[in-house]
Amino acid sequence: MELNFRSDNESPAAPEIMQALSQANEGTAWSYAEDDWSRALDRAFSELFEATTTVIPISTGTAANSIALACLTEPWNLVFCHRGAHVFNDEGGAPEFFGHGLRLMPLDGDDGKLRAGTLVDAVNGSEGHGVHSYAAGALTLTQSTEAGTVYRPDEIAALCAAAGDQGLSVHVDGARFGNAIATLGCAPGACTVDAGVRMMSFGASKNGCLAAEALLIFGDGALRERAERLRKRSGHLLSKMRYVSAQLLAYIDNGLWLRLAAGANAQARRFAEAIAQHPQARSEYSVEANEVFVRWTPAGFSALETAGMQFLRWPGDENLARFVFSHATRAEETAALCEALASVAPA
Amino acid sequence: MELNFRSDNESPAAPEIMQALSQANEGTAWSYAEDDWSRALDRAFSELFEATTTVIPISTGTAANSIALACLTEPWNLVFCHRGAHVFNDEGGAPEFFGHGLRLMPLDGDDGKLRAGTLVDAVNGSEGHGVHSYAAGALTLTQSTEAGTVYRPDEIAALCAAAGDQGLSVHVDGARFGNAIATLGCAPGACTVDAGVRMMSFGASKNGCLAAEALLIFGDGALRERAERLRKRSGHLLSKMRYVSAQLLAYIDNGLWLRLAAGANAQARRFAEAIAQHPQARSEYSVEANEVFVRWTPAGFSALETAGMQFLRWPGDENLARFVFSHATRAEETAALCEALASVAPA
Amino acid sequence: MELNFRSDNESPAAPEIMQALSQANEGTAWSYAEDDWSRALDRAFSELFEATTTVIPISTGTAANSIALACLTEPWNLVFCHRGAHVFNDEGGAPEFFGHGLRLMPLDGDDGKLRAGTLVDAVNGSEGHGVHSYAAGALTLTQSTEAGTVYRPDEIAALCAAAGDQGLSVHVDGARFGNAIATLGCAPGACTVDAGVRMMSFGASKNGCLAAEALLIFGDGALRERAERLRKRSGHLLSKMRYVSAQLLAYIDNGLWLRLAAGANAQARRFAEAIAQHPQARSEYSVEANEVFVRWTPAGFSALETAGMQFLRWPGDENLARFVFSHATRAEETAALCEALASVAPA
Amino acid sequence: MELNFRSDNESPAAPEIMQALSQANEGTAWSYAEDDWSRALDRAFSELFEATTTVIPISTGTAANSIALACLTEPWNLVFCHRGAHVFNDEGGAPEFFGHGLRLMPLDGDDGKLRAGTLVDAVNGSEGHGVHSYAAGALTLTQSTEAGTVYRPDEIAALCAAAGDQGLSVHVDGARFGNAIATLGCAPGACTVDAGVRMMSFGASKNGCLAAEALLIFGDGALRERAERLRKRSGHLLSKMRYVSAQLLAYIDNGLWLRLAAGANAQARRFAEAIAQHPQARSEYSVEANEVFVRWTPAGFSALETAGMQFLRWPGDENLARFVFSHATRAEETAALCEALASVAPA
Structure with a gap:
């Protein structure tokens, strides 16, 4: 045994997700994310996060992370992350590819977590050399972390505040976001949009779906076109997107x-x-x-x-x-x- | 009505494909294309094409096409295609993104088809200016074509021969390859690998699958690492690839x-x-x-x-x-x- | 003979330019374009063009053109140009490299000149397909043209107006701009900034310098950081920029x-x-x-x-x-x- | 004072270099590095290094370094360097831009020098995760170092041997190579081509030239086309290259x-x-x-x-x-x- x-x-999909796939498989549907399931995502996630949310459905977390970072930066930007982060260690250079040569700057932090002070020191240490250096551009956090720990809302808020002070945008890699919220017991928005997070990879594949992630843009949709362009350019705009979106809708339906x-x-x-x-x-x-x-x-x-x-x-x-x-x-x-x-x- | x-x-998936998904959803399986379904692809497609074939399962045709062209070229290469080609008109610049700035050169051709003479003239017209010009690098054909016509095996062979004489590699965008073979009645290899095609996007999404394409490398597997690196770097290596590969296996099983x-x-x-x-x-x-x-x-x-x-x-x-x-x-x-x-x- | x-x-440099090089070769000077010659460029060119002008000194026209187009576009943008344009035929893919896969769209036009109607038709013909297509982004003109003809100020203005109506920014490749102005007899600004041009490659190498071009940004300097980042990232920020800037100052001094x-x-x-x-x-x-x-x-x-x-x-x-x-x-x-x-x- | x-x-150019510029300024000369000065470089540097050497003249060290690293790697490669290296700290992301998202991996080392053991440990620590990780691809050394120290030939040889064992190619950033050789007193080839170095940025701008670097490819010229394509694509192929090449010839003439x-x-x-x-x-x-x-x-x-x-x-x-x-x-x-x-x- x-x-x-x-x-x-390596887990299979949950029965509810398989059932949603079957239900979505009725008749024809508009292609390229113009279908009813895809069109329902913005409202569904806006309700879940209790804030205006733009949803870009996509098949993988690597793509979601990479598109998010490319949305938030220029190619000459530094993106700060934890030294153990998936984007740094496990994505085969996808962030650098989508970001046209952006640079990831790994930072240390106990328990898989970054601290605001570490970030501020790192930003300060990277500045002051003009065009000769990369310019600090974004921060990406992982929730739950690669160490199996969970940031509390106030920890996220402190990091976002520090990042904002330095002019950085914040992205959350939520490949295991469900596990974090199940532990925190807070509203999903409490440790994301309310704390100052701008974009988020809301993972579903690891926790019951086949292949489905929701790239979320909180607040105004100014980054939507950029994200959609990058999704298409990277070959991630599925012709039959209904099957991804149907997974996502079932996944967040009724607390599944x-x-x-x-x-x-x-x-x-x-x-x-x-x-x-x-x-x-x-x-x-x-x-x-x-x-x-x-x-x-x-x-x-x-x-x-x-x-x-x-x-x-x-x-x-x-x-x-x-x-x-x-x-x-x-x-x-x-x-x-x-x-x-x-x-x-x-x- | x-x-x-x-x-x-916009079509739904075929029942056999949905059933294959369900069957693949049993228990755990290795992630990232190390599963049994993904591992069975090389043999299954090698049998179908009666030639050694390396299979890179992937979710979209745009990604398959773009990875193929990036495998066959350098960024300073021209890729010749029909003026009506999907890669030129409908992929939002994905070939240029994956290919780091390669250039597509659209050619005219009646009935959606290119002719060898047109290709030769175009290659000759593009040469002779050294590093100041793009260098001819590859040819991509669409089978069946964007006009709903079908290249005969001898037409493909003539194009491949002309391409080979000019030092170009040949890719086939087979988004509707099944429709072509159903009409030709020939062996799948007869108008691809036997005719001189090096790589092929074998489409399945349009013809009964949810989201599944097989990027095929014919002959030696020298391009495998390059293709796998590009798939990962572009976020197309699904963690649960079994669900794509199971679709592909069912799709070619027993002539479906x-x-x-x-x-x-x-x-x-x-x-x-x-x-x-x-x-x-x-x-x-x-x-x-x-x-x-x-x-x-x-x-x-x-x-x-x-x-x-x-x-x-x-x-x-x-x-x-x-x-x-x-x-x-x-x-x-x-x-x-x-x-x-x-x-x-x-x- | x-x-x-x-x-x-293939021409040598003019004596006045050689003399300027010698004069600049006195003692030490700040490196990386912080020297007095480089710092004098903005004022000198603002006077020449009778408008606020930001100057990015650089060694080659290809680099100036490519940085300009990358400043004015996103990677998913079309850049319209004449079919005979240097950027399309003679720069080895530099615009696509700097622009991360932007696409050049060559247009026909008698006498090496584009007409506003041709541009409008081309923009209209390229639109309406959302993320599946490239989006019209910029227009680049060559003055004097590749055919040895010269755009009149009203022709430039008409093209800029049409471009502006379509949301396009306009760049001028002025590799032989001096030859154009010598013929037109107008103020340099009349057929550039006053006509609606946003950026310009002001060439000097062909007309008496050794290797010197001035990339000009007209109006507000919002694009300065972008241009300077791209110059550095492409290895074009000379440590001893004084020698380029001194050429440029001598070149425009007193009508040389x-x-x-x-x-x-x-x-x-x-x-x-x-x-x-x-x-x-x-x-x-x-x-x-x-x-x-x-x-x-x-x-x-x-x-x-x-x-x-x-x-x-x-x-x-x-x-x-x-x-x-x-x-x-x-x-x-x-x-x-x-x-x-x-x-x-x-x- | x-x-x-x-x-x-910040230093001026040496009188001999200014004189060489003047001498090169006679009459017309072929453009784009087809001139007599540029054509003489291969022989001159092959004699200097006592080995077959291909020379790519270029204006800046950043461009030379970046082209070299892009020649030696794929975008999914790691390039190891010293933590204080210019490529890592001072080139504004040029290596990542030219290398389409390659990643630099900074290593520690006393006195500005890397040791073979450090390299081997770093390579081993970066391996084993397949396409999910970057693959070790190249090593770049700085001679003289950023700390003002000098690698001895046996130190270079030990690093090259370790690199070779790991499948890495070696590049030397020789921005201050002359200072190193003046101290070592050895033949230039002894601590480069003879030690196993494949490409080198031979700097001249800092030590008496205006703007001139020689990108050297040792041994067979297999990388020449790649380097020339990259030089053109990045806008570094000067139309009047004679002025760069003339500097380089004068620089190495008679031990200047x-x-x-x-x-x-x-x-x-x-x-x-x-x-x-x-x-x-x-x-x-x-x-x-x-x-x-x-x-x-x-x-x-x-x-x-x-x-x-x-x-x-x-x-x-x-x-x-x-x-x-x-x-x-x-x-x-x-x-x-x-x-x-x-x-x-x-x-």
Whole structure:
């Protein structure tokens, strides 16, 4: 028996999403995002975020992130991000491609989080050399973070305030935004548009959809044309966009996204508790969403693998591994994992 | 009653494709095209084309075309295409974006087709100015063409031979490739790899899929890394690629793609026959696939619209309109269209 | 004896320019265009054009043109130009490189000139397809034209008015602007800023400098930062910019540029008169600047070559050749050319 | 009296270079680097480096560096450099622009130098994530370094060997290469082509020229077309290239470049000796070329400034300042600087 805790990217789609696809598959529909589902997105997300929101449906988070950053910058701009950010480490240079050579500037921060002071220092350190240097242009945050932690609304607000003082726009990579909100229990707008965020990649693929992300522009729609141009130019304007938009509508309908995320988070917490009781293994970060980073011995991890548990040995650190819990993780799977953990005796 | 002959892009997905999606939605699967469905593509398409074929699954034809052209060229290359080509008119500059400023050179050709002599003249006319000019780099053909006609294998071979003599690589935009093969009745390889084509965008979205295209590299896989890098950099490497690959596998399984295309073509032929019998309207081009271009009067088109028929008034020519038939067009819909046509009395 | 009428690009620098270089070579000076010569440019050109003018000194016309077009457009914009324009035919894709994939749209026009009606038709023909098409963005004109003709101020004004109505910005490639003004006899601003031109490449290299062009931004300096960023990013911010700026200051000082251009134009007119008297050869275009295009027989051209005359056989047309006269062309050289022409007896 | 030790970029051109310009200004010459001076470069530099060398003359070091890196990489490549490198800090994103979004990876290293072990660790740390990561592509070194130190031939060879083992090509930014060779006393090829360097920016502007750099390709000329295409596309193919090439020929003729560099180095050493005798100030790095970094107090620096000495307060470190000596620095200027230094009494 193999149990998969490698990534929520490997999870199947939720039944509600599959059903929405089937329902959208009736008859003809306008192509290129002129269909009824796509046209309903602005209203649906504006209600969800309790603010005027422009929605650009798209298939991948990398595309959403890259288009957002290209919307907010010029090619000679610096974009600040956490050193662990997906945009910096895992997108194969997509932000640089869409942004025509913009530069990402990775910053350090405990627990996967940036602090306002770090940002201000970095901006100040990058200035003063005119056209010879890149110019500070934007900040991108990840919520929940790559460490499985969650920014509180006041933390986001402080970062946005600092960014705004420096003339930077703020983007949120919300690949696992549902997991964050399920934990925070706040309104989605409270840690985004209300805090000063300008654009957001609202992820759905990891948490129950097949391939669907909503690139959100908060407030006025001045950036809409730019975003739509970039989506088309990058080949991301699907002819049959209704199938993406139908996923998104079902995903946020009646709280499905939060129920799915809450389920994943619950499994992660359960595993975190098992780790807390283990004599050797420990959680590397506070477990606040659906990812658990475990610090342990290579022998310990190997024993778990032998027991059929699949997870990610962290590159470059043999004593670290990542376990991800998805909307589709069943309680008995987590129980089996916890049991396997407990059964590995300390050296 | 409204009947939609606007575009096959507006058709729903075929039931077999929806079923394949459901079947792929079981349990976890490796992400980022490492899944079993994606891994099965090379073999499946190699069998279909009876030649070694590398498959890059992707969501849109624009992305497939653009990646192909970027694989075959340097930024200082000219890419020759028909003046009516989708890459030139309808992709919002995606080829130029992926190709970092390559230039498309549109060529004239009757019936939507290029001729070898035209290509040779164009290449010769573009040469001889060293670094001051773009250098001829590639040729892209559309099969079936934007005019609803079909290149015969010998026509493709002649173009590839001429291109090869000039040092150009050849790409085929096969957004409606199924419609072409359903008409030609030849092996898919006969008018592609055997004729000298190097890369191909094998379309499936228009003919029964939701969002699935197969970017094909024929022969050795030297361009695979380049194509995969470009797919990732452009945000087209879906985390859950299984859903695209499962569509593609079902699409070519047991001849589904040809049955779907043949159905669309049959409806187009039926309408073409009705036009042939009409005292005024006439087909602009030979009807060889699933598109019918009709030359008629604005009043005639208006009368059809009043009768509930939806189609595309061709931009810039009030006496021309395009009718597209899809895998989902029902015989009774075509019959209604033909009846409406016949009922419009000549002026 | 060989006499060179191939191109004004092959001419040496004028003595006054060499002297200015020597004078600028005293002691140290601030680098990267912070020197006194560079700082004096805005005022000097504002006086010359009788309007607020921002000057970006740069080494080549290709760079000036490309930066200007990139300042005025987004990557998804069309830039309209004459089919014979240098930006389209002779810059190796630099506009597309700087413009990140913008597209040049060549238009026809007799005598190397565009007409407002042609522009309006082209803009209208390119519109209406949303993000699927490029969006009309800018117009670039060449003054004097590639055909050796000159736009009158009212022609420029009509083109700018039409462009403005369509939302396009206008750039002038003034590689041979001095030759145009020497002919027009008008104020430099009359056919540029006063007519509605936004940016201009003010050429100096062909007409007496070594390597110096002034990229001009008329009116408010909103585009200055963009232009300066692009200059730096493309490696065109010389550390010792004083040597470029000193050329430019000397070039426009006390009318030198117009005297040099008038000299070149006079030689061209003299040759044009000789052609007018020849029984066979004729001028292809009206000779209004320093270029003469001659329509004649290959045998005639060969006879001139045998007589030691060097000129450009026009690519693709064996009955056409171009003769260019520069500030350094001596009257006896032109006389020798005219004599050689006269001596070739008709067949 | 103001004495300028801010930068060798602020120095005038050497008399021999001005004379070469004048000599090149005789009569007409082929344009676009087809002239006799430009054609003589390959042989002249092949002799200087005692190896087959292709020369691309160009006006700026930023352009030379950026074209070199774009020649050696794909857009999805990492380029490793020292954290203090000009390409990373001072070129406004030119490498990213020419390289279409390549990424620079800054590495630490004492004394402005990289070590092979650091490179190997960095390459290993960047690998293993397939298309999701950038792929290691090239290494660029600065000789003499940004810290005013000099790599020995064996250090370069060790770095090239490590780079080669990892599949990386090596470029040298030789903006102050003359200063390095004047110190090393070795053949120019010994620390470049013989050590495994593939391309080099051979700087001349800082050390006596007006605006001239030679982009060198060692060994086979496979990269020549690529470099020439990029030079043209970036607007760096001067129409009157003779004036750049003539500078370069004069610069390396009969050892001028080394005499000029040796003069600058001698002044720097003299100032270093003065610092060594000062009770407070000290040299931050070993003084091996023409730059001296001084660690001292802000009050000390202010006192020097009050005495008329101009130099660069290092951004971000109030106790550090840079003094640069050029070919044009006169012994009495250095003496005045040393005297001013000595006269500032310790607190």
